[in-house]
Amino acid sequence: MLRAFVRAFRTPDLRNKLLFTIFILTIFRLGSVIPAPGIDNAAIKQCLQGVQAGDSAGLYSLINLFSGGALLQLAVFALGIMPYITASIILNLLTVVIPRLETLKKEGQAGQAKITQYTRYLTVALAVLQSTSIIAMARTGQLFQNACVPSSYMPQQDPLTLITMVFVMTGGTCIIMWFGELITERGVGNGMSLLIFTQIVAMFPSSMMRIWEEQGPWVFAIIVVAGLILMAGVVFIEQAQRRIPVQYAKRMVGRRMYGGSSTYIPLKVNQAGVIPVIFASSLLYLPQLVIGLLGNDTNNSVVNFLSTYFNPNGTHPVYMVTFFLLIVGFAFFYVAITFNPAEVADNMKKYGGFIPGIRPGRPTAEYLDYVLTRLTTPGALYLGVIALLPMLALGASGAAGNFPFGGTSILIMVGVGLDTVKQIESHLQQRNYEGFLR
Amino acid sequence: MILGLSIVVMLCSVLLIMLVLLHKGKGGGLSDLFGGGVTSSLGGSSVVERNLDRLTIVTALLWIVCVVVLGLLINRGA
Secondary structure: OHHHHHHHHHOHHHHHHHHHHHHHHHHHHHHOOOEOOOOOHHHHHHHHHHHHHOOOHHHHHHHHHHOOOOOOOOEOOOOOOHHHHHHHHHHHHHHHHOHHHHHHHHOOHHHHHHHHHHHHHHHHHHHHHHHHHHHHHHHHOHHHOOOOOHHHHOOOOOHHHHHHHHHHHHHHHHHHHHHHHHHHHHOOOOHHHHHHHHHHHHHHHHHHHHHHHHHHHHHHHHHHHHHHHHHHHHHHHHHOEEEEEEEEOOEEEOOEEEOOOEEEEEEEOOOOOOHHHHHHHHHHOHHHHHHHHHOOOOOOHHHHHHHHHOOOOOOOHHHHHHHHHHHHHHHHHHHHHHOOHHHHHHHHHHOOEEOOOOOOOHHHHHHHHHHHHHHHHHHHHHHHHHHHHHHHHHHHHOOOOOOOOOHHHHHHHHHHHHHHHHHHHHHHOOOOOOOOOO | OHHHHHHHHHHHHHHHHHHHHHOOOOOOHHHHOOOOOOOOOOOOOOHHHHHHHHHHHHHHHHHHHHHHHHHHHHHHHO
Protein backbone atom coordinates (compact mmCIF):
# COMPACT_ATOMS: atom_id res chain seq x y z
CA MET A 1 0.00 0.00 0.00
CA LEU A 2 2.68 2.50 1.01
CA ARG A 3 4.89 1.39 -1.84
CA ALA A 4 2.06 2.06 -4.22
CA PHE A 5 1.88 5.61 -2.91
CA VAL A 6 5.59 6.12 -3.42
CA ARG A 7 5.33 4.68 -6.89
CA ALA A 8 2.39 6.92 -7.71
CA PHE A 9 4.48 9.94 -6.87
CA ARG A 10 7.45 8.64 -8.77
CA THR A 11 5.56 8.45 -12.03
CA PRO A 12 6.00 11.93 -13.45
CA ASP A 13 2.72 12.45 -15.27
CA LEU A 14 0.70 10.86 -12.49
CA ARG A 15 2.49 13.05 -9.96
CA ASN A 16 1.60 16.14 -11.95
CA LYS A 17 -2.03 15.07 -12.09
CA LEU A 18 -2.19 14.38 -8.36
CA LEU A 19 -0.52 17.67 -7.46
CA PHE A 20 -2.79 19.59 -9.82
CA THR A 21 -5.87 18.01 -8.24
CA ILE A 22 -4.68 18.80 -4.73
CA PHE A 23 -3.85 22.36 -5.77
CA ILE A 24 -7.32 22.99 -7.17
CA LEU A 25 -8.99 21.43 -4.16
CA THR A 26 -6.94 23.67 -1.85
CA ILE A 27 -8.03 26.81 -3.69
CA PHE A 28 -11.57 25.51 -3.58
CA ARG A 29 -11.44 25.11 0.21
CA LEU A 30 -9.88 28.56 0.59
CA GLY A 31 -12.74 30.10 -1.34
CA SER A 32 -15.23 28.33 0.91
CA VAL A 33 -13.82 30.26 3.89
CA ILE A 34 -13.51 33.75 2.40
CA PRO A 35 -16.71 35.60 3.29
CA ALA A 36 -18.68 37.40 0.61
CA PRO A 37 -18.29 41.19 0.73
CA GLY A 38 -20.63 42.75 3.26
CA ILE A 39 -20.53 39.81 5.64
CA ASP A 40 -18.91 40.16 9.03
CA ASN A 41 -16.98 36.94 9.44
CA ALA A 42 -16.52 37.07 13.22
CA ALA A 43 -20.17 37.84 13.86
CA ILE A 44 -21.39 35.06 11.59
CA LYS A 45 -19.18 32.47 13.31
CA GLN A 46 -20.64 33.47 16.64
CA CYS A 47 -24.10 33.24 15.19
CA LEU A 48 -23.42 29.77 13.79
CA GLN A 49 -22.36 28.43 17.15
CA GLY A 50 -25.61 29.62 18.64
CA VAL A 51 -27.57 27.86 15.92
CA GLN A 52 -25.71 24.59 16.15
CA ALA A 53 -26.12 24.41 19.90
CA GLY A 54 -29.86 24.38 19.43
CA ASP A 55 -30.11 21.74 16.71
CA SER A 56 -32.14 23.82 14.30
CA ALA A 57 -29.68 23.76 11.41
CA GLY A 58 -31.76 20.91 10.01
CA LEU A 59 -33.45 22.83 7.25
CA TYR A 60 -30.39 23.24 5.10
CA SER A 61 -28.22 20.55 6.61
CA LEU A 62 -27.96 18.57 3.39
CA ILE A 63 -27.22 21.57 1.21
CA ASN A 64 -24.87 22.87 3.87
CA LEU A 65 -23.19 19.47 3.91
CA PHE A 66 -22.66 19.62 0.14
CA SER A 67 -21.16 23.08 0.45
CA GLY A 68 -18.88 22.04 3.30
CA GLY A 69 -20.26 24.59 5.75
CA ALA A 70 -19.65 27.40 3.28
CA LEU A 71 -23.35 28.09 2.86
CA LEU A 72 -24.08 29.06 6.44
CA GLN A 73 -20.91 31.15 6.53
CA LEU A 74 -22.14 32.98 3.43
CA ALA A 75 -18.75 32.46 1.82
CA VAL A 76 -17.77 33.33 -1.71
CA PHE A 77 -18.35 29.71 -2.72
CA ALA A 78 -21.48 29.47 -0.57
CA LEU A 79 -23.54 27.64 -3.17
CA GLY A 80 -20.91 25.02 -3.85
CA ILE A 81 -21.75 22.62 -6.66
CA MET A 82 -25.39 22.34 -5.67
CA PRO A 83 -26.59 24.44 -8.65
CA TYR A 84 -24.67 22.22 -11.05
CA ILE A 85 -26.07 19.06 -9.50
CA THR A 86 -29.60 20.44 -9.58
CA ALA A 87 -29.14 21.50 -13.20
CA SER A 88 -27.86 18.04 -14.16
CA ILE A 89 -30.77 16.37 -12.37
CA ILE A 90 -33.26 18.62 -14.13
CA LEU A 91 -31.75 18.00 -17.56
CA ASN A 92 -31.56 14.27 -16.90
CA LEU A 93 -35.24 14.19 -16.05
CA LEU A 94 -36.09 16.38 -19.02
CA THR A 95 -34.38 14.05 -21.50
CA VAL A 96 -37.18 11.60 -20.81
CA VAL A 97 -39.87 14.20 -21.40
CA ILE A 98 -38.57 16.44 -24.19
CA PRO A 99 -38.00 14.65 -27.51
CA ARG A 100 -35.40 17.15 -28.72
CA LEU A 101 -33.13 16.39 -25.78
CA GLU A 102 -33.63 12.70 -26.35
CA THR A 103 -32.49 12.94 -29.96
CA LEU A 104 -29.50 14.99 -28.81
CA LYS A 105 -28.60 12.30 -26.31
CA LYS A 106 -28.77 9.62 -28.99
CA GLU A 107 -26.47 11.61 -31.25
CA GLY A 108 -23.50 10.53 -29.18
CA GLN A 109 -20.53 12.73 -28.41
CA ALA A 110 -21.65 15.92 -30.16
CA GLY A 111 -25.14 15.77 -28.71
CA GLN A 112 -23.80 15.03 -25.27
CA ALA A 113 -21.56 18.10 -25.49
CA LYS A 114 -24.59 20.20 -26.32
CA ILE A 115 -26.50 18.83 -23.34
CA THR A 116 -23.51 19.63 -21.13
CA GLN A 117 -23.55 23.17 -22.46
CA TYR A 118 -27.27 23.48 -21.61
CA THR A 119 -26.47 22.19 -18.13
CA ARG A 120 -23.88 24.93 -17.72
CA TYR A 121 -26.31 27.66 -18.77
CA LEU A 122 -28.94 26.29 -16.45
CA THR A 123 -26.38 26.20 -13.64
CA VAL A 124 -25.78 29.94 -13.95
CA ALA A 125 -29.52 30.63 -13.94
CA LEU A 126 -30.02 28.45 -10.88
CA ALA A 127 -27.04 30.07 -9.16
CA VAL A 128 -28.61 33.50 -9.59
CA LEU A 129 -31.90 32.20 -8.20
CA GLN A 130 -30.39 30.39 -5.24
CA SER A 131 -27.99 33.13 -4.26
CA THR A 132 -30.79 35.68 -4.36
CA SER A 133 -33.03 33.55 -2.17
CA ILE A 134 -30.23 32.77 0.29
CA ILE A 135 -29.23 36.40 0.63
CA ALA A 136 -32.86 37.40 1.04
CA MET A 137 -33.22 34.82 3.79
CA ALA A 138 -30.02 35.93 5.45
CA ARG A 139 -31.28 39.51 5.41
CA THR A 140 -34.48 38.64 7.24
CA GLY A 141 -32.59 36.36 9.64
CA GLN A 142 -34.58 33.32 8.50
CA LEU A 143 -31.41 31.53 7.41
CA PHE A 144 -30.40 31.08 11.03
CA GLN A 145 -33.95 30.47 12.26
CA ASN A 146 -34.04 33.99 13.70
CA ALA A 147 -31.36 32.98 16.21
CA CYS A 148 -29.49 36.26 15.86
CA VAL A 149 -29.95 39.77 14.55
CA PRO A 150 -29.23 40.09 10.81
CA SER A 151 -27.64 43.52 11.19
CA SER A 152 -24.86 41.98 13.30
CA TYR A 153 -23.44 39.83 10.50
CA MET A 154 -24.70 41.99 7.64
CA PRO A 155 -23.70 45.49 8.67
CA GLN A 156 -24.79 47.14 5.43
CA GLN A 157 -28.06 46.23 3.84
CA ASP A 158 -28.37 48.74 1.03
CA PRO A 159 -29.33 47.35 -2.40
CA LEU A 160 -25.84 47.89 -3.82
CA THR A 161 -24.18 45.56 -1.29
CA LEU A 162 -26.88 42.95 -1.69
CA ILE A 163 -26.68 42.95 -5.48
CA THR A 164 -22.90 42.73 -5.31
CA MET A 165 -23.25 39.67 -3.09
CA VAL A 166 -25.54 38.00 -5.61
CA PHE A 167 -23.01 38.69 -8.36
CA VAL A 168 -20.13 37.37 -6.26
CA MET A 169 -21.89 34.14 -5.34
CA THR A 170 -22.93 33.52 -8.93
CA GLY A 171 -19.39 34.13 -10.09
CA GLY A 172 -18.14 31.78 -7.38
CA THR A 173 -20.43 29.03 -8.62
CA CYS A 174 -19.05 29.49 -12.13
CA ILE A 175 -15.49 29.18 -10.85
CA ILE A 176 -16.42 25.98 -9.04
CA MET A 177 -17.91 24.59 -12.23
CA TRP A 178 -14.71 25.44 -14.07
CA PHE A 179 -12.61 23.84 -11.30
CA GLY A 180 -14.60 20.66 -11.64
CA GLU A 181 -14.01 20.54 -15.36
CA LEU A 182 -10.31 21.29 -14.92
CA ILE A 183 -9.93 18.37 -12.51
CA THR A 184 -11.76 16.03 -14.87
CA GLU A 185 -9.59 17.19 -17.74
CA ARG A 186 -6.12 17.46 -16.24
CA GLY A 187 -6.35 15.88 -12.81
CA VAL A 188 -7.37 12.56 -11.38
CA GLY A 189 -10.91 11.34 -11.04
CA ASN A 190 -14.18 13.08 -11.81
CA GLY A 191 -13.96 16.75 -10.84
CA MET A 192 -17.50 17.37 -9.70
CA SER A 193 -17.70 14.33 -7.46
CA LEU A 194 -14.25 15.05 -6.01
CA LEU A 195 -15.40 18.53 -5.09
CA ILE A 196 -18.44 17.16 -3.25
CA PHE A 197 -16.17 14.63 -1.60
CA THR A 198 -13.83 17.37 -0.36
CA GLN A 199 -16.65 19.37 1.12
CA ILE A 200 -18.09 16.40 2.95
CA VAL A 201 -14.70 15.34 4.29
CA ALA A 202 -14.00 18.93 5.33
CA MET A 203 -17.07 18.88 7.56
CA PHE A 204 -15.95 15.64 9.15
CA PRO A 205 -13.43 16.68 11.83
CA SER A 206 -15.59 19.42 13.28
CA SER A 207 -18.65 17.21 13.61
CA MET A 208 -16.55 14.43 15.16
CA MET A 209 -15.16 16.95 17.62
CA ARG A 210 -18.66 18.02 18.52
CA ILE A 211 -19.66 14.45 19.27
CA TRP A 212 -16.58 14.00 21.44
CA GLU A 213 -17.37 17.16 23.38
CA GLU A 214 -21.08 16.63 23.74
CA GLN A 215 -21.38 12.88 24.18
CA GLY A 216 -18.09 11.80 25.71
CA PRO A 217 -15.43 9.34 24.54
CA TRP A 218 -17.57 6.19 24.81
CA VAL A 219 -20.25 7.29 22.42
CA PHE A 220 -17.49 8.63 20.18
CA ALA A 221 -15.77 5.23 20.07
CA ILE A 222 -19.01 3.42 19.36
CA ILE A 223 -19.83 5.80 16.53
CA VAL A 224 -16.38 5.39 14.99
CA VAL A 225 -16.61 1.60 15.10
CA ALA A 226 -20.14 1.62 13.70
CA GLY A 227 -19.02 3.96 10.95
CA LEU A 228 -16.12 1.70 9.99
CA ILE A 229 -18.37 -1.36 9.85
CA LEU A 230 -20.87 0.56 7.76
CA MET A 231 -18.10 1.65 5.42
CA ALA A 232 -16.87 -1.91 4.94
CA GLY A 233 -20.42 -2.97 4.10
CA VAL A 234 -20.81 -0.16 1.60
CA VAL A 235 -17.51 -1.03 -0.09
CA PHE A 236 -18.60 -4.67 -0.29
CA ILE A 237 -21.83 -3.85 -2.07
CA GLU A 238 -20.43 -1.07 -4.24
CA GLN A 239 -17.85 -3.48 -5.63
CA ALA A 240 -20.33 -6.29 -6.20
CA GLN A 241 -21.17 -6.94 -9.80
CA ARG A 242 -22.67 -9.65 -11.93
CA ARG A 243 -20.62 -10.55 -14.96
CA ILE A 244 -22.69 -11.63 -17.90
CA PRO A 245 -20.47 -13.55 -20.30
CA VAL A 246 -20.43 -12.42 -23.91
CA GLN A 247 -18.88 -14.42 -26.71
CA TYR A 248 -17.79 -12.70 -29.90
CA ALA A 249 -17.85 -14.62 -33.15
CA LYS A 250 -14.68 -14.76 -35.20
CA ARG A 251 -14.87 -12.91 -38.44
CA MET A 252 -12.50 -12.31 -41.30
CA VAL A 253 -12.12 -8.78 -42.66
CA GLY A 254 -9.74 -8.92 -45.58
CA ARG A 255 -6.79 -10.96 -44.32
CA ARG A 256 -7.24 -9.99 -40.70
CA MET A 257 -9.05 -11.99 -38.08
CA TYR A 258 -11.29 -10.11 -35.68
CA GLY A 259 -13.25 -11.12 -32.62
CA GLY A 260 -13.30 -14.59 -31.20
CA SER A 261 -12.76 -13.24 -27.73
CA SER A 262 -15.01 -13.75 -24.77
CA THR A 263 -15.63 -10.89 -22.40
CA TYR A 264 -18.36 -9.95 -19.99
CA ILE A 265 -20.79 -7.13 -19.33
CA PRO A 266 -20.34 -5.99 -15.75
CA LEU A 267 -23.66 -5.18 -14.10
CA LYS A 268 -23.20 -3.57 -10.73
CA VAL A 269 -25.60 -4.42 -7.94
CA ASN A 270 -25.93 -0.74 -7.20
CA GLN A 271 -25.87 0.57 -10.74
CA ALA A 272 -27.40 3.93 -9.81
CA GLY A 273 -24.76 5.01 -7.31
CA VAL A 274 -25.79 7.63 -4.78
CA ILE A 275 -27.95 9.61 -7.15
CA PRO A 276 -31.27 8.19 -5.88
CA VAL A 277 -30.38 9.25 -2.36
CA ILE A 278 -29.54 12.77 -3.50
CA PHE A 279 -32.76 12.99 -5.53
CA ALA A 280 -34.87 11.74 -2.65
CA SER A 281 -33.32 14.03 -0.07
CA SER A 282 -33.64 17.08 -2.26
CA LEU A 283 -37.30 16.24 -2.86
CA LEU A 284 -37.94 15.80 0.84
CA TYR A 285 -36.60 19.25 1.55
CA LEU A 286 -39.49 20.73 -0.39
CA PRO A 287 -41.95 20.49 2.55
CA GLN A 288 -39.52 22.47 4.66
CA LEU A 289 -39.36 25.17 2.02
CA VAL A 290 -43.16 25.28 1.96
CA ILE A 291 -43.16 25.74 5.72
CA GLY A 292 -40.62 28.52 5.32
CA LEU A 293 -42.86 30.24 2.78
CA LEU A 294 -46.06 29.90 4.78
CA GLY A 295 -44.42 30.98 8.00
CA ASN A 296 -44.21 28.96 11.17
CA ASP A 297 -47.84 29.32 12.11
CA THR A 298 -49.14 26.48 14.27
CA ASN A 299 -52.76 27.26 13.48
CA ASN A 300 -52.28 26.59 9.79
CA SER A 301 -53.30 22.97 9.18
CA VAL A 302 -50.94 22.52 6.20
CA VAL A 303 -47.94 23.72 8.20
CA ASN A 304 -48.98 21.59 11.12
CA PHE A 305 -49.29 18.49 8.95
CA LEU A 306 -45.95 19.05 7.22
CA SER A 307 -44.01 19.84 10.36
CA THR A 308 -45.25 16.76 12.23
CA TYR A 309 -44.84 14.28 9.39
CA PHE A 310 -41.99 15.70 7.32
CA ASN A 311 -39.60 17.20 9.84
CA PRO A 312 -36.08 16.16 8.74
CA ASN A 313 -34.81 16.30 12.30
CA GLY A 314 -37.61 14.14 13.57
CA THR A 315 -37.73 10.46 12.94
CA HIS A 316 -41.39 10.14 12.23
CA PRO A 317 -42.26 6.81 10.56
CA VAL A 318 -44.12 8.54 7.74
CA TYR A 319 -41.03 10.57 6.88
CA MET A 320 -38.78 7.53 6.91
CA VAL A 321 -41.15 5.40 4.84
CA THR A 322 -41.50 8.16 2.25
CA PHE A 323 -37.74 8.58 2.10
CA PHE A 324 -37.24 4.85 1.64
CA LEU A 325 -39.89 4.52 -1.06
CA LEU A 326 -38.53 7.53 -2.94
CA ILE A 327 -35.01 6.10 -2.91
CA VAL A 328 -36.16 2.70 -4.16
CA GLY A 329 -38.29 4.32 -6.87
CA PHE A 330 -35.52 6.62 -8.03
CA ALA A 331 -33.01 3.77 -8.07
CA PHE A 332 -35.13 1.85 -10.56
CA PHE A 333 -35.84 5.00 -12.53
CA TYR A 334 -32.21 5.98 -12.79
CA VAL A 335 -31.04 2.51 -13.80
CA ALA A 336 -33.74 2.50 -16.48
CA ILE A 337 -32.40 5.82 -17.80
CA THR A 338 -28.74 4.91 -17.83
CA PHE A 339 -28.79 1.28 -18.96
CA ASN A 340 -30.93 0.43 -21.93
CA PRO A 341 -31.04 -3.38 -22.45
CA ALA A 342 -32.47 -3.11 -25.97
CA GLU A 343 -29.64 -0.82 -27.03
CA VAL A 344 -26.95 -3.02 -25.50
CA ALA A 345 -28.44 -6.10 -27.15
CA ASP A 346 -28.55 -4.27 -30.47
CA ASN A 347 -24.93 -3.22 -30.23
CA MET A 348 -23.87 -6.75 -29.34
CA LYS A 349 -25.69 -8.14 -32.34
CA LYS A 350 -24.01 -5.60 -34.60
CA TYR A 351 -20.54 -6.73 -33.60
CA GLY A 352 -21.34 -10.41 -33.68
CA GLY A 353 -21.54 -10.94 -29.95
CA PHE A 354 -23.95 -13.12 -28.02
CA ILE A 355 -24.59 -14.39 -24.56
CA PRO A 356 -24.00 -18.16 -24.54
CA GLY A 357 -27.31 -19.99 -24.60
CA ILE A 358 -29.40 -16.98 -25.53
CA ARG A 359 -30.35 -15.84 -29.01
CA PRO A 360 -29.18 -12.37 -30.10
CA GLY A 361 -31.69 -9.61 -30.50
CA ARG A 362 -34.88 -9.46 -28.51
CA PRO A 363 -34.32 -12.52 -26.28
CA THR A 364 -30.97 -11.04 -25.22
CA ALA A 365 -32.61 -7.73 -24.36
CA GLU A 366 -35.25 -9.55 -22.36
CA TYR A 367 -32.62 -11.56 -20.54
CA LEU A 368 -30.59 -8.45 -19.72
CA ASP A 369 -33.71 -6.71 -18.50
CA TYR A 370 -34.59 -9.70 -16.32
CA VAL A 371 -31.12 -9.85 -14.76
CA LEU A 372 -30.98 -6.10 -14.27
CA THR A 373 -34.34 -5.97 -12.52
CA ARG A 374 -33.39 -8.76 -10.17
CA LEU A 375 -30.04 -7.10 -9.46
CA THR A 376 -31.48 -3.64 -8.90
CA THR A 377 -34.02 -4.87 -6.37
CA PRO A 378 -31.46 -5.69 -3.65
CA GLY A 379 -29.37 -2.71 -4.77
CA ALA A 380 -32.25 -0.30 -4.29
CA LEU A 381 -33.24 -1.85 -0.96
CA TYR A 382 -29.62 -1.57 0.19
CA LEU A 383 -29.49 2.11 -0.75
CA GLY A 384 -32.67 2.77 1.16
CA VAL A 385 -31.50 0.88 4.24
CA ILE A 386 -28.09 2.58 4.30
CA ALA A 387 -29.67 6.00 3.97
CA LEU A 388 -32.18 5.20 6.70
CA LEU A 389 -29.77 3.52 9.10
CA PRO A 390 -28.52 6.67 10.84
CA MET A 391 -32.08 7.87 11.29
CA LEU A 392 -33.12 4.56 12.83
CA ALA A 393 -30.10 4.50 15.11
CA LEU A 394 -30.66 8.07 16.14
CA GLY A 395 -34.33 7.47 16.73
CA ALA A 396 -33.41 4.68 19.12
CA SER A 397 -30.67 6.50 20.99
CA GLY A 398 -32.07 10.02 20.71
CA ALA A 399 -28.70 11.55 19.87
CA ALA A 400 -28.35 14.91 18.18
CA GLY A 401 -29.07 15.23 14.47
CA ASN A 402 -25.54 15.94 13.32
CA PHE A 403 -24.40 12.39 12.78
CA PRO A 404 -21.26 12.54 10.63
CA PHE A 405 -21.80 9.07 9.20
CA GLY A 406 -25.09 10.02 7.67
CA GLY A 407 -26.22 7.69 4.91
CA THR A 408 -25.75 10.14 2.07
CA SER A 409 -22.32 11.30 3.14
CA ILE A 410 -21.02 7.78 3.69
CA LEU A 411 -22.25 6.65 0.30
CA ILE A 412 -20.64 9.61 -1.42
CA MET A 413 -17.36 9.26 0.46
CA VAL A 414 -16.99 5.58 -0.32
CA GLY A 415 -18.26 5.84 -3.88
CA VAL A 416 -16.04 8.73 -4.91
CA GLY A 417 -13.05 7.42 -2.97
CA LEU A 418 -13.22 4.02 -4.67
CA ASP A 419 -13.65 5.59 -8.07
CA THR A 420 -10.70 7.92 -7.71
CA VAL A 421 -8.39 5.22 -6.39
CA LYS A 422 -9.40 3.00 -9.30
CA GLN A 423 -8.53 5.71 -11.76
CA ILE A 424 -5.15 6.36 -10.13
CA GLU A 425 -4.55 2.65 -10.30
CA SER A 426 -5.30 2.45 -13.99
CA HIS A 427 -2.69 5.17 -14.50
CA LEU A 428 -0.22 3.24 -12.38
CA GLN A 429 -0.76 0.06 -14.30
CA GLN A 430 0.40 1.70 -17.47
CA ARG A 431 3.85 1.66 -15.87
CA ASN A 432 3.83 -1.32 -13.59
CA TYR A 433 1.40 -3.72 -12.00
CA GLU A 434 0.41 -3.98 -8.35
CA GLY A 435 -1.60 -0.97 -7.34
CA PHE A 436 -3.59 -0.02 -4.31
CA LEU A 437 -6.26 -2.65 -4.57
CA ARG A 438 -5.41 -6.30 -4.77
CA MET B 1 -14.58 53.93 -3.16
CA ILE B 2 -16.98 51.20 -2.13
CA LEU B 3 -19.31 52.07 -4.98
CA GLY B 4 -16.49 51.94 -7.53
CA LEU B 5 -15.15 48.65 -6.23
CA SER B 6 -18.63 47.14 -6.18
CA ILE B 7 -19.07 48.00 -9.82
CA VAL B 8 -15.66 46.50 -10.62
CA VAL B 9 -16.62 43.30 -8.77
CA MET B 10 -19.89 43.06 -10.66
CA LEU B 11 -18.18 43.58 -14.01
CA CYS B 12 -15.56 41.00 -13.12
CA SER B 13 -18.24 38.51 -12.12
CA VAL B 14 -20.10 38.92 -15.38
CA LEU B 15 -16.87 38.61 -17.35
CA LEU B 16 -15.93 35.52 -15.37
CA ILE B 17 -19.29 33.87 -16.01
CA MET B 18 -18.97 34.55 -19.73
CA LEU B 19 -15.42 33.22 -19.85
CA VAL B 20 -16.32 30.03 -18.00
CA LEU B 21 -19.32 29.49 -20.24
CA LEU B 22 -17.09 29.94 -23.29
CA HIS B 23 -15.05 26.93 -22.26
CA LYS B 24 -15.97 23.70 -23.86
CA GLY B 25 -17.75 21.71 -21.18
CA LYS B 26 -15.94 18.56 -20.24
CA GLY B 27 -17.58 15.69 -18.45
CA GLY B 28 -21.01 14.44 -19.38
CA GLY B 29 -22.99 15.84 -16.49
CA LEU B 30 -24.51 13.63 -13.89
CA SER B 31 -24.11 10.31 -15.64
CA ASP B 32 -20.44 10.12 -14.84
CA LEU B 33 -20.78 11.73 -11.46
CA PHE B 34 -20.37 9.11 -8.77
CA GLY B 35 -18.93 6.12 -10.47
CA GLY B 36 -19.43 6.44 -14.16
CA GLY B 37 -17.04 5.16 -16.74
CA VAL B 38 -13.51 6.44 -16.96
CA THR B 39 -13.68 9.27 -19.43
CA SER B 40 -10.34 9.95 -20.99
CA SER B 41 -10.07 13.15 -22.93
CA LEU B 42 -7.97 12.56 -25.96
CA GLY B 43 -5.91 15.30 -27.50
CA GLY B 44 -4.47 18.37 -25.87
CA SER B 45 -6.25 21.66 -25.58
CA SER B 46 -6.18 23.98 -28.53
CA VAL B 47 -4.56 27.40 -28.61
CA VAL B 48 -7.94 29.05 -28.16
CA GLU B 49 -8.62 27.01 -25.05
CA ARG B 50 -5.21 27.81 -23.62
CA ASN B 51 -5.63 31.55 -24.12
CA LEU B 52 -9.10 31.29 -22.66
CA ASP B 53 -7.62 29.54 -19.63
CA ARG B 54 -5.10 32.32 -19.15
CA LEU B 55 -7.75 35.01 -19.45
CA THR B 56 -9.98 33.19 -16.98
CA ILE B 57 -7.18 32.84 -14.45
CA VAL B 58 -6.31 36.54 -14.67
CA THR B 59 -9.95 37.54 -14.30
CA ALA B 60 -10.44 35.16 -11.39
CA LEU B 61 -7.41 36.60 -9.58
CA LEU B 62 -8.62 40.17 -10.12
CA TRP B 63 -12.07 39.11 -8.96
CA ILE B 64 -10.95 37.49 -5.73
CA VAL B 65 -8.66 40.42 -4.84
CA CYS B 66 -11.49 42.88 -5.41
CA VAL B 67 -13.90 40.73 -3.40
CA VAL B 68 -11.57 40.54 -0.42
CA VAL B 69 -10.72 44.26 -0.49
CA LEU B 70 -14.37 45.18 -0.85
CA GLY B 71 -15.29 42.95 2.09
CA LEU B 72 -12.63 44.60 4.26
CA LEU B 73 -13.75 48.09 3.20
CA ILE B 74 -17.40 47.45 3.97
CA ASN B 75 -16.64 45.98 7.37
CA ARG B 76 -14.30 48.83 8.19
CA GLY B 77 -16.83 51.41 7.09
CA ALA B 78 -19.61 50.04 9.24
